[in-house]
Amino acid sequence: MRYKKFGNYGWDISCLSIGSWTLGGGWGNVGLKDSIDVVHAMVDGGVNHLDTALAYDSGNCEKVVAQCIKGIRDKLYITTKGGTMNLFGNIFVKCSSRDFLNECVNQSLKNLEIDYIDNYMLHWPDANTPLQETMEALKDLKREGKIRHISVSNFSKEQIIEAEKYCPVESVQLSYNMADRSNEELLRWAHDRGMGTMSYSSLGSGVLTGQYRTLPNFPKGDARNFFPYFSEPLFSKIMKLLETLDVVAEKRTAALAQIVVNWSTQTSFIDTALCGARSVQEAKENCGGFEWALSDEEMKQINDAIATYLD
Template sequence: MRYKSFGNYGWDISCLSIGSWTLGGKEWGAIEKKDAIDTVHALVENGVNHLDTALSYSAGDCERIVGECIKGIRDKLYITTKCGTMNIYGNIFIRCGSRDFIFKCCEESLRNLGIDYIDNYMIHWPDQNTPIEETMDALNELKQQGKIGHISVSNFTKEEILEAEKYGKIEAVQMCYNMCDRSNEEFLKWAHSRGMGTMTYSSLASGVLTGQYRSLPNFAPDDARVAFFPYFREPMFSKVMKLLKELDVIAEKRGAALAQIAVNWNTQRDFVDTSLCGSRNTREANENCGGFDWTLTDEEMKTINKAIETYLDC
């Protein structure tokens, strides 16, 4: 495993982070609890030291499963979870930054995870109906109470971060970033240049960059891979298939998995500290971590970037 200094946290964070949304058993298809536990333990054994989750994933079930997964290994992991959103019964999504709601989210997350302290607490999405001052005041109070260690944000714009920083310190950001979606690249560079920790989500583009899918799959309409992300919808899917053919050449020469190429491409960017990757079994966990035994050459990076610009117009 490779590590980077994470913003001003004082953490040496693993370049691969555990993205736990896939473990929730709803939006990504069913998974057995034992498989989830074994997967997280395999990742930790490979040197991964950061796990990301959220109260809204699978209507709270994801956090509860994570709570089972981290029993006995809590001291080996930095835990990030997210507040300000809640998914009720899997079909009602609430986005709220009010003081009472932030406190409710925190108490529920602590209970779900079976911990008494959240290392990194993240506002999941901005709430346009609540003054950010109110949200930040609540987070600052939770920090003073010793229930959270650091305050961070996900899916915020630069302007929203600057407004939030009038009322407290934003220490890290998490944004969507992968070969198929580089729309947040300049934002991540900006955040990194300010000394903020940077995380990427959808780092494997919902699994399409693993090469597992070579024809358009028939996911359920509420599956996150089609409901939330564009990679398994046309015309994006066909464009990605052209990119994969270029990646296949590199993979064959190296004897490597496509997922390892995708993870390396993300984490070799100097403005990315850690990339969240979902794994649903120990094979995927070990394969993803195996990518850190080597790095892409400058020439390979150039080849990939040219293919991205050619086929994905980004």
């Protein structure tokens, strides 16, 4: 496993992080035993950070994570996200008021069965609550010892600057992968300011791993419907990119997922890439990609294909 300094946290964070959304039941049937085995396999592979959220599967994902980290809590930094709650399975409420954030943090602590949250993240901006109220509430939660660090996800540059008037933003989490580089400038800016940086959707919800070679039709309510990769014309463009990735992977005798996570974490501005796994085999495969690095020639080959098919 490779590690990077994570902002000003004092953490050496693994370049691969456990993305837990796949463990909460929203990505098909992943049983509790499989979830526990996946997390333990990734920790055995050197991963030391796990990301989850109260909104994932109406809080069930955090409860599953609680079972997964029993006995290994001291080996993991835990990030969870709040200010967003999934009600009745399909209604997302964005609220970052002081009262709601207190409720979210307390519920996450209960769900996760832990005494404090290493890194607490605002999941989405809330247009109806002043950022001053939100950030001061987080400062108070940190002062109380319930959370250790304060971060944001899906915020714009302008929103981060506004938030920092009231409380330091210590890290950011944004969507980033070969098929979605819309946040690249923002990630570079945040990293240059000394913030920790995380990418989510690092494998493009599985589409960049070669798992889907024809356009799938997911059932209603499946979390993968949230992402744009499974609609045209983007899906067909990604299939063209995969032709190049297949060549690189074949020469290296490597899995496509390993090529993809290497590409993103070999940049200077991504500290850790969140990746989900639904089996021990996938978990070991993801970790194995950090036993080597893409060459400059391979990086150029991939970047040229991205420019040709996706830019």
